[in-house]
Amino acid sequence: MKIIIVGAGEVGFHIANRLAHENKDVVVVDINQAAIRRVSDHMDVQTVIGSGSSPVVLEEAGLKNAEILLAVTDSDETNLVACLAAKILSPTTKKLARLRNSDYDKYHDIFRENSPNIDTIINPEIEVVKTIDRLMKVPGAVDIGEFSEGRVKFVGILLEKDARLAGTYLSELKEKIRGQIPLIAAIIRNEKLIIPRGNDRLLPGDYVYFISEENSLLNTLAIFDKHVEPLNRILIIGGGSIGFRLAKLLEEQNLNIKIVEKREKQCMYLAEELNRCVVLHGDGSDQTLLSEENLHDMDIVVSLTNDEEINILSSLLAKRMGARKTITKINKFSYLPLMSAIGIEQVVSTRLSAINSIQQHIRRGKVLSAISLKGEQAEVIEAVALESSEIVGKPLKTISFPKGALVAGIIRKEQVVIPSGNSMIEPDDRVIIVAKRKAVQKVESMLTVKLEFF
């Protein structure tokens, strides 16, 4: 399977890296030599130096027999033109473009469905706002994904020291909990991902990922001692495009929002566009301003400026001054492992969101969504079980799943089944599979129709 990635920036780099590890044929195109060098030094992919919007360069990259073209440069125009050129040169290639400019928002759906030369449009800013919204609604969640149009949630939480379940073996869960047992899909301990079995323990400080139906989510969270807290007062630091989008979304939900923005002009714009939200002109790391605005009473502080260091510092400051919860936007992946060490748990990233939404489109089989877990060590895939694929019609225990992969849930019509060894997957069920990076490739081939190989 050959994939051409136009743009070797942070998004392109990480997607290329992941795909190269899965033994896919990846060609990365970028005009910047330093960026290309970084790619060719780090991974086993082919590189082409040149503008991704040039048909000559795309041809040189082998577009003719590529299955997918990902246009993920920082420039929307380049991405659009790259897809257009690709459409002309190779109509059968699936084309994905990343568009960031908020001007496209209004036309997002039209573009996605009607644009003749693009198969899918990814707008990471929209995705990030959605993620923030979800994180706010679920108490204690550090990571959250949705499956089956939001009916099933995939939630990651930090297990506190005084939580009831701290120290419990998974096999003992039945005795400790009355009612339905949550399906624990993964544990991250000391930056290492564990696909848990009965003899694994939940330790304080672990990040625990589980799957739950939407309507029983709060009960499940209660098991982990995460309780719903009233959500009313929100402070947004940074009124750029993401901040604005978020404010607009939250305004519709009748919440009390304050937004701090440094640039005066942008403040004017925000004040004009937003109606109930309080627009404050000032620096997000200015302590006097923050305490003047009752930061200590805030339920959530969201730091969304374009400067990651300021975001981190603002969040730390807000926590120290008494805000209950913070959400921080960070783009540099190298910072992510540091975050839990300095006490920042809820992190969002436009790039990570972009990668997540691109992912589902590059998986074979009928994959509906795919979410990567912290540090890209594993992936959660939701896919339709095709009638002729290997996993259908047999009890789970007889299927030889690759090491490091687990069926975490089966969605049959409207119901979520927590699978056991005897459960069977029926055709047209949706399965949710957690797989470590090494196992992803095998899982992918299990999901595809067997006939595809002949």
Added chain:
Amino acid sequence: MRWRYIAYLVGILAVFLSLSMILPLLCSFYYKDQSALPIIKSIVITLVSGSILYLFFHKSSIETISQREGMAIVATGWTAVGFFGALPFYFGGETGSFVNALFESVSGFTTTGSSILTDIESVSKSLLLWRSLIQWFGGMGIIVLSIAILPFIGVGGMQLYKAEVPSPVPDKLKPRIRETALTLWRVYLLLTLAEVLLLMFGGMDLYDSLCHTFTTMPTGGFSTKNLSVAHFNSFYFDMVIIIFMLFAGINFSLHYQLLKGKPLALWKDSECRFFLFTVFLLTVVVSFNIYGSVYEKIIDAFRYGAFQVVSIITTTGFATADYEQWPEMSQVILFLCMFLGGSAGSTGGGMKCLRIMLCFKYCYNELFSLIHPHAVTHVKIGGKRIPEGVMKSVLGFLALYMGLFAFCSVLLAGLGVDFVTSFSAVAATIGNIGPGFGMVGPAENYAEMPYLGKWLLIWCMLLGRLEIYTVIIFLVPEFWKK
């Protein structure tokens, strides 16, 4: 520097090498010569040492390797392989001391083709097959071969590939390194097969055609005969071998394109054009130079002139004539050919045409900007601009190459070797050619070299095959700093 991982990979290489010794063993059983026991001994030693390294260090597998480690792996890998490859010669007894066996083995793997054997035909057939086979392995590169057939080297394969095939302008045929390596080996195999068939068609027996093909394709130059290719004294064989030497001297990715159905691929590549044109020009000059003075007939002058020019320029080192009897001008041309070498990405050694070409263009640009001080110029190849960094590393390479050539020649002369011999022996080993001039001419061999001189030349051969940087880096103190 993770030495444990390096030891692990060297272990794998050794195991792999021991398995490849089975072929000469079978040959030995077939011809019932006395070399079976030495080969079995070598297999056991290589296999056991390899397995020990493998089993001892196999837990140290890692995710990625740095460029520095890649170089260290390739350099130690080649040294180890040279050492283990010498065992059959040493146990076989024909070479005498171990340094001689090592010289023969390294000369094989590096596709040099310099020999210390005085009477080649007295050596058993199985050992001669081994001698040819290691050249064949060395030609496309043992690391490239390992990347192609051993899936677990895929990790960090790119770093290893870059350290073994250091092309000034790297090109990857396929998105993945393993696919690239496989493709190169397939092309190599196909050309090998074609030459064997053509030689057999001309009446050479299977054994000799295999041995000579195994040394033509990697531009090695070992022969099973004392007189080298001159032994067969056949116009047909000379022509077949000339053609395949030329093939071997051309970038293999061009052959790949050719096989993919682009008949003009060779002609469209400016380096290939430069290479073929140089060969043609020098052949004409040498042929006219030896016409009349050595050979009576023009066709003979052309036949021998062309063979020798191609043999030296592609760094093969086969001989059909003793060119030391030729006029001085031809000798000087052949000596200079030793520096030229084949194309980048071919199996040939030397400085490589691409580098020479870039150097010429760079010099021209310098002159041009003296005439037009405000002109903006770039060095271009095939219409594409060569980045400044590449140009610098090419010039650095050429300077290093000439510097090491001078340094090693002085050392060799210091060991008591005469003027012509010290220059040509170093040029012939560092360029992986084989025969030189003086004491080491096409009619003589390297047996008379002083003991330390042999070690020096062994080092020169490795230096030339891995294109200087990968080997010389070990001598830079910065390399060892943590």
